[in-house]
Amino acid sequence: MKKLILFSVIFALNTTASFAMKYEVRSPDGKIRVKINAAKELSYAVFYLDTELISPSSISLHTEKNGVFGINAKVKNVKQTSVDRMLTPIVKQKSAGIREEYNEMELEFKNHSSVTFRVFNNGVAYRWESRIKEEIIVVSEEANFIFSADHTVWFPEEESLFSHQEREYLQETLSAITYDRFCSTPALVDVDGIKLVISEADLRDYPGMYLRGDSEAYSLKGKFPRVVVDEEQTSDRDVRPLNRADHIAKTHGERTFPWRVIAIAEHDGDLITNQMVYLLSEPCKIEDPSWIKPGKVAWDWWNYNNIYGVDFEAGINTETYKYYIDFAAEYGIEYIILDEGWYELGDLMAINPDIDMQELLAYGEEKGVGIILWVVWKTLDDQLEEVMPLFEEWGIAGLKVDFMQRDDQWMVNYYWRIAEEA
Numbered sequence: 001m002k003k004l005i006l007f008s009v010i011f012a013l014n015t016t017a018s019f020a021m022k023y024e025v026r027s028p029d030g031k032i033r034v035k036i037n038a039a040k041e042l043s044y045a046v047f048y049l050d051t052e053l054i055s056p057s058s059i060s061l062h063t064e065k066n067g068v069f070g071i072n073a074k075v076k077n078v079k080q081t082s083v084d085r086m087l088t089p090i091v092k093q094k095s096a097g098i099r100e101e102y103n104e105m106e107l108e109f110k111n112h113s114s115v116t117f118r119v120f121n122n123g124v125a126y127r128w129e130s131r132i133k134e135e136i137i138v139v140s141e142e143a144n145f146i147f148s149a150d151h152t153v154w155f156p157e158e159e160s161l162f163s164h165q166e167r168e169y170l171q172e173t174l175s176a177i178t179y180d181r182f183c184s185t186p187a188l189v190d191v192d193g194i195k196l197v198i199s200e201a202d203l204r205d206y207p208g209m210y211l212r213g214d215s216e217a218y219s220l221k222g223k224f225p226r227v228v229v230d231e232e233q234t235s236d237r238d239v240r241p242l243n244r245a246d247h248i249a250k251t252h253g254e255r256t257f258p259w260r261v262i263a264i265a266e267h268d269g270d271l272i273t274n275q276m277v278y279l280l281s282e283p284c285k286i287e288d289p290s291w292i293k294p295g296k297v298a299w300d301w302w303n304y305n306n307i308y309g310v311d312f313e314a315g316i317n318t319e320t321y322k323y324y325i326d327f328a329a330e331y332g333i334e335y336i337i338l339d340e341g342w343y344e345l346g347d348l349m350a351i352n353p354d355i356d357m358q359e360l361l362a363y364g365e366e367k368g369v370g371i372i373l374w375v376v377w378k379t380l381d382d383q384l385e386e387v388m389p390l391f392e393e394w395g396i397a398g399l400k401v402d403f404m405q406r407d408d409q410w411m412v413n414y415y416w417r418i419a420e421e422a
Contacts, residue, residue, distance in 0.1 A: 021075070063136050085101075098230075104119070112132050116129065130257075135253055146193065152173060162405050182212035208225070293370075299393045377418075388422070
């Protein structure tokens with residue numbers, strides 16, 4: 001009889017758990033709460049103390065042949081984790097030490113997918129994970145950020161997905177951001193004095209996230225560039241998409257997807273010290289990154305080589321850059337940049353005849369100032385195998401790769417490829 005009663009209790013607990021579709025995870029200090037509802041749609045809501053920051057917002061990830069993650073989600077397992085540790089970045093960040101403290105909940109579903117919510121004391125993040133052995137095609141991703149009122153938003157509006165993402169932050173209300181308007185990230189929303197910054201982290205083999213409006217609700221919704229199938233090169237740097245596929249990514253089926261990040265602050269200054277994007281990104285894979293030395297740079301483009309009171313003609317030439325090296329050495333600036341003009345556009349091997357590269361490199365080494373080269377991304381891509389060994393032989397400190405103007409899946413992978421090559 002006792003065994004029967006015990007079995008009944010265990011069965012009742014398991015049955016209750018299997019139908020308990022509502023979950024909650026809090027920040028370590030208890031101020032931020034995320035409520036998750038796994039039903040016909042998977043949705044989440046975010047609260048700060050008694051203030052609802054994000055109203056229930058549905059999220060999903062649509063694949064071509066492997067179903068939709070987040071629709072009719074049947075929870076198979078729930079895993080909770082807490083972390084509290086200090087990190088000391090080897091490559092310098094804006095803090096010498098970074099405290100990583102969060103509570104996390106992972107909901108594993110029966111369709112070989114899961115979603116993880118990670119709650120810090122200064123924000124919330126979530127991401128999808130798939131456990132499908134074959135390659136998958138992601139048709140679209142639904143990432144909603146719904147608000148209960150017509151709050152103010154600082155909106156870096158874009159006109160096209162072919163963009164430098166150097167936009168003015170427009171101060172608007174959410175109701176003014178209609179379906180046809182969109183912005184790059186990050187964007188900032190003021191919810192009754194509490195600031196929310198919406199961004200992403202750990203972006204790899206996937207398109208970058210933009211945010212569009214919604215004509216019927218106070219909300220921002222994820223917008224993702226589709227895969228480019230035809231493009232046209234119109235200059236050394238402009239490679240414009242002409243036609244796009246009907247999906248946003250073709251990728252490995254066993255992977256995690258980028259984090260959707262909501263940084264939260266009562267005081268604006270706390271957004272500057274927020275380290276969530278760093279903490280959510282993939283750890284450094286370089287075993288000994290001690291050779292990576294961040295620093296300040298004297299930038300010729302900033303003042304258009306407009307130096308005066310010198311006994312030579314200022315411009316893109318050896319004497320001008322030696323002057324920059326002297327300036328950097330005197331004021332403790334670690335690097336100078338040779339921006340556009342040091343090579344003949346379209347050919348990184350064709351150095352401006354007014355520049356003696358070997359003399360500059362030797363002079364910089366003597367003065368303790370490194371040289372960084374500006375390059376157009378497409379030219380670098382075309383000549384990568386030829387020029388990277390040359391740059392290494394020269395002792396170039398770094399590259400400023402410019403003018404990509406895209407973050408579809410291919411271009412995001414280009415960023416990683418260049419970083420790995422460097």
